[in-house]
Amino acid sequence: MKQASIEDKLAVNKYTIDKDVHIKIDGKICKTCDKHYCLYACPAHCFTLSNGGITFSFEGCLECGSCRIVCPNRAVDWTLPRAGFGISYQYG
Amino acid sequence: MQVFDAIVVGAGPAGSACAYSLAKEGLEVLVVERGSFAGAKNTWGGAFYGPVLTNLLPDFWQEAPVERPIFQHRYSFLSGESCLSVDYTGPRFKSRPYNGFTMFRAKFDAWFASKAQQAGAIIATGLQADDVLKNGGRISGIRAGGDELPARVVVACDGVNSILAQKAGLRGELLPGDVKQGVKEVLEFPPGEVARRFNLFDGGGIDWEFIGDCTRGLPGGAFIYTNKESLSVGVVVGLKSLVETGIRADDLLEDFKRHPAVAGLIEGGRLVEYSAHLIPVSGLGMMPRRLYADGFLVAGDAAALVLGTGLALEGANFAVSSGIAAAQAVLKATKESDFSAKTLCYYQKLLEESFVLKDLKTHQKAPHFLENRRIYSLYPKLACELADSVFTSDGKPRKRTWKLLREKMKGRVSFYRMARDLIEAARAL
Numbered sequence: 001m002k003q004a005s006i007e008d009k010l011a012v013n014k015y016t017i018d019k020d021v022h023i024k025i026d027g028k029i030c031k032t033c034d035k036h037y038c039l040y041a042c043p044a045h046c047f048t049l050s051n052g053g054i055t056f057s058f059e060g061c062l063e064c065g066s067c068r069i070v071c072p073n074r075a076v077d078w079t080l081p082r083a084g085f086g087i088s089y090q091y092g
Numbered sequence: 093m094q095v096f097d098a099i100v101v102g103a104g105p106a107g108s109a110c111a112y113s114l115a116k117e118g119l120e121v122l123v124v125e126r127g128s129f130a131g132a133k134n135t136w137g138g139a140f141y142g143p144v145l146t147n148l149l150p151d152f153w154q155e156a157p158v159e160r161p162i163f164q165h166r167y168s169f170l171s172g173e174s175c176l177s178v179d180y181t182g183p184r185f186k187s188r189p190y191n192g193f194t195m196f197r198a199k200f201d202a203w204f205a206s207k208a209q210q211a212g213a214i215i216a217t218g219l220q221a222d223d224v225l226k227n228g229g230r231i232s233g234i235r236a237g238g239d240e241l242p243a244r245v246v247v248a249c250d251g252v253n254s255i256l257a258q259k260a261g262l263r264g265e266l267l268p269g270d271v272k273q274g275v276k277e278v279l280e281f282p283p284g285e286v287a288r289r290f291n292l293f294d295g296g297g298i299d300w301e302f303i304g305d306c307t308r309g310l311p312g313g314a315f316i317y318t319n320k321e322s323l324s325v326g327v328v329v330g331l332k333s334l335v336e337t338g339i340r341a342d343d344l345l346e347d348f349k350r351h352p353a354v355a356g357l358i359e360g361g362r363l364v365e366y367s368a369h370l371i372p373v374s375g376l377g378m379m380p381r382r383l384y385a386d387g388f389l390v391a392g393d394a395a396a397l398v399l400g401t402g403l404a405l406e407g408a409n410f411a412v413s414s415g416i417a418a419a420q421a422v423l424k425a426t427k428e429s430d431f432s433a434k435t436l437c438y439y440q441k442l443l444e445e446s447f448v449l450k451d452l453k454t455h456q457k458a459p460h461f462l463e464n465r466r467i468y469s470l471y472p473k474l475a476c477e478l479a480d481s482v483f484t485s486d487g488k489p490r491k492r493t494w495k496l497l498r499e500k501m502k503g504r505v506s507f508y509r510m511a512r513d514l515i516e517a518a519r520a521l
Contacts, residue, residue, distance in 0.1 A: 003346050003350075004277075004346070004363060006342060008363070009277070009342070009363065009366035010366060012363050012364055012365060012366065013365060013366060013367075016128075035335075037335035037336075039338075040334055040335045040337075040338050040339060040340050041268075041273070041331060041334065041335050043273065043275045043340070043341055043342050043368035044368065045340075045342075062366075062367060062368040062369075063133060064273065064368045064369050064370050065252065065253040065266070065370055066273055066331055066368075066370060068253070068266075069265060069266045069267065069268050069271070069331070070268050070331065070332075070335045080126060080220060080253075080255075082220070083126050083218045083219050083220040083237060084128050084218040086133075087132075087133065087367075088127065088128055088132045088133075089131065089132055089133065089134065089135055089197065089198045089365065089367055090198050090364075090365060091135075091196045091197075091198055091199075091278045091322075091364065091365045091367075092131055092132075092134050092135040092136070092196050092197030092198035092199075092201070092365075092367060
């Protein structure tokens with residue numbers, strides 16, 4: 001079976017994307033972090049490392065809550081998407 | 093403003109079981125669900141076990157959107173390209189009432205919530221409960237979507253990330269060491285193909301668990317569940333161990349799908365969904381000391397009521413059972429017109445008397461035991477190597493199996509350590 005990229009996987013999911021971001025990160029803290037647990041915790045690869053800092057894109061978020069609890073610096077301001085937005089599982 | 097007899101937050105198995113039980117007795121119940129339908133935010137591995145739902149809704153499976161009754165259990169050790177399996181099936185599992193079913197949460201939860209609705213509960217979907225209302229020391233409702241919704245009692249069934257249990261002060265933050273991360277793909281096949289590939293012509297299904305290289309030795313495992321015309325394929329791994337080793341669960345899943353024991357069985361499946369979820373696995377070690385407060389109860393994953401024994405990882409039946417117990421406590425409080433902790437503590441007493449807390453107590457050493465890395469690396473490897481030697485016919489004089497095992501253990505694990513692990517396993521599981 002051909003290896004599926006995370007983009008391929010997220011592309012089949014049903015999302016209703018909000019214009020508001022439901023998870024915010026404190027980039028200043030991330031720049032000083034040498035662990036970057038968020039990169040490995042997020043099953044949707046929403047966190048990416050660029051120029052020593054972390055960027056976050058919320059669109060593929062599966063709302064699992066992993067990033068909220070792994071950050072040792074509490075740099076992740078985690079909330080759920082507004083009601084009616086975000087992932088909508090059709091199987092689950 | 094209307095004061096509800098009870099507000100249930102979250103229309104998962106715990107919430108719908110609670111709301112159904114309360115509405116059936118004539119209480120005015122509001123269920124607040126953040127998804128656009130019940131189940132929209134929920135996922136799991138794929139199986140529901142036990143009689144708890146049958147007790148509530150006899151023969152539920154004839155009406156509910158179940159996929160397959162589970163007739164077979166299979167456990168496999170993976171090491172490199174090797175695979176050693178134990179498979180069990182028996183007439184007991186093939187007869188009614190069935191022991192378990194594979195199901196999809198988006199379909200099952202929607203169905204279960206509709207039963208609560210038919211019983212008289214109001215299901216408000218697309219509504220997020222943000223906070224609890226407090227009146228003096230007691231909880232008197234919730235804040236949701238900017239509105240204040242008063243209730244005599246609030247039952248928090250809002251899942252592993254429960255915001256309400258935290259706001260009510262019953263629970264602190266989740267710790268990465270207390271949860272496993274599950275990632276799952278649903279692969280769809282043409283009609284008849286799943287039955288053909290897994291020899292399921294009697295309509296039954298398989299619950300197949302894997303341990304070993306599928307998690308690269310990290311605590312956890314992989315699974316395949318057979319649905320009607322699709323497979324649920326996933327891995328479950330300790331979140332703490334993932335981030336500390338810099339391994340991603342979805343990479344483990346890709347490796348697992350390429351294992352020779354798996355690849356051929358899932359070949360050609362069309363990916364229709366990818367999901368992820370946290371599972372609270374530390375049992376009593378993470379459960380809030382009190383599951384009740386004045387005007388407040390917490391049930392299901394929100395209360396960390398999940399049983400993980402290594403052989404079983406069950407949460408949904410514990411959720412349903414705790415939802416029913418919460419409803420019984422609310423009914424008692426309604427009868428006595430007292431919603432204080434003094435009356436609602438009946439809920440915890442019911443759980444202590446039922447399999448929910450009894451099972452968690454019986455297996456309270458399991459979460460610690462299951463952190464032992466030898467279970468996920470060395471022992472699956474030894475098992476596969478031993479099987480390899482036993483089944484190899486190479487023209488050389490054969491050795492007794494016991495001697496083979498001792499040779500393979502040499503320099504890797506002492507007899508004493510292995511014996512201790514076995515004793516610990518016997519005590520914990």
